[in-house]
Amino acid sequence: MNRIINGRVVLVHKRMYRVATSYGEILCTVSGKFRYQVLSLAAYPAVGDYVELELQAQENKGVIHQVLPRKSVFSRHHAGMKTDEQVIATNIDMLWIVTSMNEDFNMARLQRYVIGAKQSGAIPFIVLTKADECHDIAPFIQSLRTFHTMDYEIVSAINGQGLQRLHKFLQEGITVAVVGSSGVGKSTLVNALLQQEKMRTSEIRAKDAMGRHTTTHRELIAVGQGCIIDTPGMRELQLWANEEEITTNFEEVERLSASCQFRDCTHQATIKGCAVQQAIKDGELAETQLKSYFKMQREAQLQMKRRQEQERINDRKRNKRKRL
Numbered sequence: 001m002n003r004i005i006n007g008r009v010v011l012v013h014k015r016m017y018r019v020a021t022s023y024g025e026i027l028c029t030v031s032g033k034f035r036y037q038v039l040s041l042a043a044y045p046a047v048g049d050y051v052e053l054e055l056q057a058q059e060n061k062g063v064i065h066q067v068l069p070r071k072s073v074f075s076r077h078h079a080g081m082k083t084d085e086q087v088i089a090t091n092i093d094m095l096w097i098v099t100s101m102n103e104d105f106n107m108a109r110l111q112r113y114v115i116g117a118k119q120s121g122a123i124p125f126i127v128l129t130k131a132d133e134c135h136d137i138a139p140f141i142q143s144l145r146t147f148h149t150m151d152y153e154i155v156s157a158i159n160g161q162g163l164q165r166l167h168k169f170l171q172e173g174i175t176v177a178v179v180g181s182s183g184v185g186k187s188t189l190v191n192a193l194l195q196q197e198k199m200r201t202s203e204i205r206a207k208d209a210m211g212r213h214t215t216t217h218r219e220l221i222a223v224g225q226g227c228i229i230d231t232p233g234m235r236e237l238q239l240w241a242n243e244e245e246i247t248t249n250f251e252e253v254e255r256l257s258a259s260c261q262f263r264d265c266t267h268q269a270t271i272k273g274c275a276v277q278q279a280i281k282d283g284e285l286a287e288t289q290l291k292s293y294f295k296m297q298r299e300a301q302l303q304m305k306r307r308q309e310q311e312r313i314n315d316r317k318r319n320k321r322k323r324l
């Protein structure tokens, strides 16, 4: 009987998984039984997952038997396809939504990431990059007012601005996923954080199955006391079909809620001091816009519930098979 151990997935490459364990990094596949029992692509191991694996007699090889329940999931969906969920990172505490302060800055895209982040169960945080090249940061900060409840940091990987403050988030047991469009500076930022620790990044950056360094695949790396998951730039982060409309309404309601009397205001008609309801009375906001906002929130909750239900079904199936 081979030894069964726990580990955490640090890199996924095709159907190979690199897993960090107390025995070092083990290159794994999933067991035949896992493949047979798995109900959706989203249930396969993803970066950040804690897994149970069986060490093979052959050195540094293993077989994954089980993915342990996920505490948070950042995923991307394809419009019109219910089951097509692509898991980007799991078990994350904080999501750094990275965007550069230049012509690539795109509010609609940023909002999509914020909505996705809120859905994931991790705390969203905005990182504005390339401060060294930006002559006027004011308009970018101004745009962020939309997300009144969210914190942000202005950084530069070139002159080191803001890096120390980001580094402080990397406490023991904390996992941060870095997301954002291609070219905004995610990998450069992660490298800069590592360099601040005076570590040789070449040794830390994960290698693929052939031993080559790779930047095209997601990876989890130890930084400070915590972990960072660097994700590849996503060309699009599709959440819902009528996104345009949803994000506009989202922006409106979020902006107005900054003036609500209570920070956790639910914007119902019966609530005192609600700026959103006031705006409806004043004719500044259409009731349908608020309805659309509520609908989006319900959908997000539903998605969360579906995921939890799926976990339960998977668990039950696994237990049943164990008894057979």
Ligand SMILES: Nc1nc2c(ncn2[C@@H]2O[C@H](COP(=O)(O)OP(=O)(O)OP(=O)(O)O)[C@@H](O)[C@H]2O)c(=O)[nH]1
Pocket (backbone or CB within 6 Å): 129, 130, 131, 132, 133, 155, 156, 157, 158, 180, 181, 182, 183, 184, 185, 186, 187, 188, 189, 231, 232, 233, 234
């Ligand atoms: N001036 C300046 N350039 C930066 C900074 N950070 C990154 N860059 C440049 O921006 C380009 C893209 O940086 P990457 O780190 O590869 O971007 P990424 O977000 O990881 O991109 P993907 O891997 O495609 O998702 C590179 O040419 C970097 O040198 C910064 O703080 N200041």
Ligand SMILES: [Zn+2]
Pocket (backbone or CB within 6 Å): 257, 260, 261, 265, 266, 267, 268, 273, 274, 275, 276, 277
């Ligand atoms: Zn309100």
